[in-house]
Amino acid sequence: MTGAADLASRLTGDGLLVVKIGSSLLIDESGRLREAWMGRLVEHLARRPGPVVLVSSGAIALGRGALGLDARPRLLAQAQAAAAVGQIHLAAAWSSCWRAQGRDSAQILLTLGDLEQRRRYLNARATLETLVERRIVPVVNENDTVATEEIRFGDNDRLAARVAQLLGAEALLLLSDVDGLYTADPGSHANARHIERVEQITPEIEAMAGQPGRRGVGTGGMASKLAAARIASGAGVAVWLASGLSEDPIGELQNGARSTCFPPSARPRAQRKQWLAGLQAPAGRLHLDEGAVAALQGGASLLAVGVRAVEGEFDRGDLVQLLGPRGPVGQGLCAYSADEARRIAGCQSDRIDEVLGEAGRGAMVHRDDIALSF
Numbered sequence: 001m002t003g004a005a006d007l008a009s010r011l012t013g014d015g016l017l018v019v020k021i022g023s024s025l026l027i028d029e030s031g032r033l034r035e036a037w038m039g040r041l042v043e044h045l046a047r048r049p050g051p052v053v054l055v056s057s058g059a060i061a062l063g064r065g066a067l068g069l070d071a072r073p074r075l076l077a078q079a080q081a082a083a084a085v086g087q088i089h090l091a092a093a094w095s096s097c098w099r100a101q102g103r104d105s106a107q108i109l110l111t112l113g114d115l116e117q118r119r120r121y122l123n124a125r126a127t128l129e130t131l132v133e134r135r136i137v138p139v140v141n142e143n144d145t146v147a148t149e150e151i152r153f154g155d156n157d158r159l160a161a162r163v164a165q166l167l168g169a170e171a172l173l174l175l176s177d178v179d180g181l182y183t184a185d186p187g188s189h190a191n192a193r194h195i196e197r198v199e200q201i202t203p204e205i206e207a208m209a210g211q212p213g214r215r216g217v218g219t220g221g222m223a224s225k226l227a228a229a230r231i232a233s234g235a236g237v238a239v240w241l242a243s244g245l246s247e248d249p250i251g252e253l254q255n256g257a258r259s260t261c262f263p264p265s266a267r268p269r270a271q272r273k274q275w276l277a278g279l280q281a282p283a284g285r286l287h288l289d290e291g292a293v294a295a296l297q298g299g300a301s302l303l304a305v306g307v308r309a310v311e312g313e314f315d316r317g318d319l320v321q322l323l324g325p326r327g328p329v330g331q332g333l334c335a336y337s338a339d340e341a342r343r344i345a346g347c348q349s350d351r352i353d354e355v356l357g358e359a360g361r362g363a364m365v366h367r368d369d370i371a372l373s374f
């Protein structure tokens, strides 16, 4: 099946579909919500037999007018105040669109911590599953009003990918103001070519990603969409990036409008590894030698002997990024604090107890606690 035909069948199918809608689509040039557009989108989605989850951006762009700001707020407090004003309108508008189709919707506002901590993650999953089972449509956004600069998703692309992963969705549709991935930002490169299918997100693919679009309402640009595609496809979710600019994007996609497809991994990670791979806020970095990278790729744990340097401050159990000589290789939960990790970095396993002055806890990062990126 071609990418377009495959997407068309998912749009009308009975699997769980997550649709992420960027700010640029929801808010018109004068800062108002495109309610007729939202209504048409919901009309299509309400017809499909399978459940739908929406991840809707737009709170800040919608609320900023009330604060008298014409551009994206620079101060965090202003962005948070704008989000507080915009979110209530956004939720009301989605609710009325779904009501018009005889369906209930529910507002879910998440902070990064809700998905980074395993217990809170399982709790969020239970809430979302309960809604989905009852055919109530969750409308998800980041809880911008309380999220601070250091602890936020920052873009809804990754939030959408993590919601899709958490629910074991069949497909994730990222609707944006561009009809897919191009070899370079089409906004500034007239010769950029459209890519219909990306089997693997390699460093060459990542190098194609540029900044957000021209209107100054989007946040993540193409880089965050690729990060989202990596998280979701690694979890067995098929991802499409498509344009929502026309008056009836879902109708056009059903009729074969072009998009970029990121097929689901043939060997999706186990649930806990999916959660690990989606974590976004490492507290430190471990620099590994070539031998350690090869061992990890062979499925082994990370031993202290393969760690050349330790950056950052973290406690045992915290998330750390793993870097090989040629760049990032993955992330994992470190069994040691930063201070302990610095002391044992480069040590053979049988010397760890002696160096620490107490019994060690085995590998620096156990293989069950590692999610590799390639």
Ligand SMILES: Nc1ncnc2c1ncn2[C@@H]1O[C@H](COP(=O)(O)OP(=O)(O)O)[C@@H](O)[C@H]1O
Binding pocket: 021, 022, 023, 024, 025, 175, 176, 177, 178, 180, 181, 182, 183, 184, 185, 186, 187, 208, 209, 210, 211, 212, 213, 214, 217, 218, 219, 220, 221, 222
């Ligand atoms: N390689 C690329 N292919 C396609 N679009 C790109 C690329 N690099 C950068 N972009 C830009 O990314 C923008 C979409 O990201 P963004 O503005 O964050 O949208 P959204 O609000 O939908 O999240 C496009 O308008 C486009 O200008």
Ligand SMILES: N[C@@H](CCC(=O)OP(=O)(O)O)C(=O)O
Binding pocket: 021, 022, 023, 024, 056, 057, 058, 059, 060, 061, 083, 141, 142, 144, 154, 155, 156, 157, 217, 218, 219, 220, 221
């Ligand atoms: N949570 C923010 C949106 C963040 C975001 O990712 O925006 P976008 O790039 O337009 O999808 C808001 O509601 O304004």
